[in-house]
Amino acid sequence: MAHVRKARFAPGTVIRHRRFGYRGLIFDVDAVYSQSPEWYDIMASSHPPKDRPWYHVLVDGETHTTYVAEDNLEVCSETKSFDHPLLSRLFTAQDGGDFASRHIVN
Template structure:
């Protein structure tokens, strides 16, 4: 098995999807891909590496979450308010400190 890579992002960090451009907020991290083979086949069209970190992400201004490979994410420094229905359940306050929102719970 290939060596696992250390995650570049952590829960509470704002990111931007490199390909689709949406802004997101990480709420959980998997050390490697953990969804089904069917999901990967239908959703991961760019075939990102499965042995690298994958992130559970709240999508800004939307009601859904998404699952994204690390190679498709970039750090986002935009400090405008973040809007998602689950935000208040997972994070404190409406502003971030140095680009990181404080999580209500230790998830990972």
């Protein structure tokens, strides 16, 4: 049986993409890669591991979401407000600028 690595980040964590520098907010976590092989071949140019956690992320200041391997993420301590059209649908703001998920997505 394969060992499943525990996710380092949880929904509501503000992250920064190590390679592309954008700020994001995690809204769901997959224990392992769960998109199509075609998506991986086209989008995952650095070929991150598929057997580690992957994250569904709201991109700050944009209207789209993205899917990112854990290896490409780091915690972001930037406290400016977060801007995404799905934010209020998925989260409630908490004291100190944290976000609490409105429901379990996955």
